Amino acid sequence: MNFLKKFRQNKRGIAAAVIGLVVGFVTIGVALSVGLMIIGNLDTTTDAMNLGTTGNTTRDSLFSNIYTGFDLTVILPIVVAASLIIAAVVGILYVKSQ
Numbered sequence: 001m002n003f004l005k006k007f008r009q010n011k012r013g014i015a016a017a018v019i020g021l022v023v024g025f026v027t028i029g030v031a032l033s034v035g036l037m038i039i040g041n042l043d044t045t046t047d048a049m050n051l052g053t054t055g056n057t058t059r060d061s062l063f064s065n066i067y068t069g070f071d072l073t074v075i076l077p078i079v080v081a082a083s084l085i086i087a088a089v090v091g092i093l094y095v096k097s098q
Contacts (some may be wrong), residue, residue: 024043025080028076032070032073035070037068039066039070043063046059046063072078
């Protein structure tokens with residue numbers, strides 16, 4: 001585990017990791033926003049179409065599932081925060097055991 005010692009001493013590595021996390025979060029936020037906008041526009045457009053009984057049922061089910069998936073993305077920050085807490089605890093325990 002010599003890698004962790006070197007990583008802790010390398011200030012550029014820590015800065016790069018923080019920048020990578022920030023860029024990742026911003027990218028996820030933008031991607032979700034754009035995806036939701038596209039799906040909303042597509043839903044509005046397809047509502048005007050008459051696809052028949054089966055097609056309309058399928059469309060409604062599909063968009064219902066898509067919006068449920070977007071609703072579940074609210075959990076993402078909680079999962080990320082929990083992961084960071086676990087990583088911090090494991091890191092602290094590892095450093096204290098050395």
